[in-house]
Amino acid sequence: MGELEKIPVGIIGASGYGGIQLVRILLEHPNVDIVYLGGSGSVGKPYGDLYPHLAHCVNLSIEPIDIDLITSRCRVVFLGLPNGLACELVPQLLRKGCKVLDLSADYRFRNLGTYSAWYNKDRTDHETAIQSVYGLPELYQEEIKSTSLVGCPGCYPTASLMALSPLLKQGLILPETAIIDAKSGTSGGGRQAKTPLLLAEAEGSFMAYEVASHRHTPEIEQICSDLAGYEVKVQFTPHLLPMVRGILVTVYASLRDPGLVRDDILTIYSAFYRSFPFVKILPHGVYPQTKWAWGTNLCYIGVETDPHTDRVIVMSAIDNLVKGQAGQAVQCLNLMMGWDQTLGLPRLCFYP
The missing domain is CATH 3.40.50.720 (NAD(P)-binding Rossmann-like Domain)
Known part of the structure; x- marks a missing residue:
């Protein structure tokens, strides 16, 4: 051959x-x-x-x-x-x-x-x-396979939606209570010279920006509405971390059924993502770190519930330049061409 x-x-x-x-x-x-x-x-x-x-x-x-x-x-x-x-x-x-x-x-x-x-x-x-098909393979795999045009998601929406999707698809939360607390390294701002991204400005500091006005908000809401079956609004606040790579998103939302415990949610997440090799659901008590994802197309997800507030807390960590950008685009290419979706994509991180 x-x-x-x-x-x-x-x-x-x-x-x-x-x-x-x-x-x-x-x-x-x-x-x-x-x-x-x-x-x-x-x-x-x-x-x-x-x-x-x-x-x-x-x-x-x-x-x-x-x-x-x-x-x-x-x-x-x-x-x-x-x-x-x-x-x-x-x-x-x-x-x-x-x-x-x-x-x-x-x-x-x-x-x-x-x-x-x-x-x-x-x-x-x-x-x-x-x-165009929205290029998040974990949600739109079949549609990506049959299209010639993919609109690849932003890095914040990728991390946010990976955390939120099972909750919305399974109707586990009250969507209007969802709060997305997101933090990114400076490479998310691109290569152009921008004052807040300078080492002298960002090093040793930590700040929120574009509060209640970030352009990724309607992108997240569009997909959340798809999953929930009706219009959903979310509270999304991005922050700049004094590091180069990585995004950590922490999602808070009120449970519809306060009787659900952490192990129930972990079981649901494991089933939801069982066919997707780049999603790693962490065992109870283990929470994701951005460094684990550096240089890879992986998304690490940790889950916790708080019986005191009847909320679920989901943490999602990715490399903003790989799963949040270029790597995810190549994952979509693999699907469009009928190849294994993992082909050519890194799964071993730069560590430490």
């Missing part, structure tokens, strides 16, 4: 943190070949000049974003662009036969009015948007 022909893949927006994670993962993926790296501000520069630690294994340069060029080479295209740019390119890529995985927010929303209200951009690509 001959060697499997590799799928030619391109990355538009390859110079950011999402782009570099995609390059790292796809270089070690047995079924793909990176044939195009695209961008704007660094056109013409060898990728090894942008990331010298990869100069020995990436011999491509950043090329202009040219649809004809991209579609002549690539069967699959990842987009790691700022919000509002992917929607200008995706309809053309799809028409020319490419499968597309968008890491921005442009194709996460079914209602483009919601997108426009939160991202301040009018949209006319409604026919394209309705083709």
Whole structure:
């Protein structure tokens, strides 16, 4: 039997943190070949000049974003662009036969009015948007397998929804009581220079930001509403941690049945995620740490109940750049291509 022909893949927006994670993962993926790296501000520069630690294994340069060029080479295209740019390119890529995985927010929303209200951009690509599948495999695995366009989730929504989904799907909580307390490392803010992300600002400090106004709120609410079967609103508060990688989300919610105990919830979570190899449900009394997930596509989940308040407390830890971004996109690619969803994805962390 001959060697499997590799799928030619391109990355538009390859110079950011999402782009570099995609390059790292796809270089070690047995079924793909990176044939195009695209961008704007660094056109013409060898990728090894942008990331010298990869100069020995990436011999491509950043090329202009040219649809004809991209579609002549690539069967699959990842987009790691700022919000509002992917929607200008995706309809053309799809028409020319490419499968597309968008890491921005442009194709996460079914209602483009919601997108426009939160991202301040009018949209006319409604026919394209309705083709998109939300790229959380643990919820939409079958839909991802049959689509050509995936809107990959944000890092905060990924960690939040992994914690909340079994509770909402099984009707275990009063959804209006859900509070999401989320904390992220500084890489979640991207590679651009931003004052709050400077070492001198972030080191030794800890802060909340965009309280009651973060753009990931409607994304989380959209999926929560799907799971609950009616419109759900959540309280979501993000915080910045003085570290580079990782997200820890702690969800609090009131139980419908105060008689449920921790072991009941653990049994439900284990059953809900039993077919998903990247989700690790921790035994009672063990709570997740962000370092465990560094560099992996894993999500660690810990569960506790509080009989004093009749609340459930669920903790979820991921690497924001992998399961929260590039790794999850590759997991979706695997499903779209009919491959094992774990193919080429890291499951051993950088530790300590």
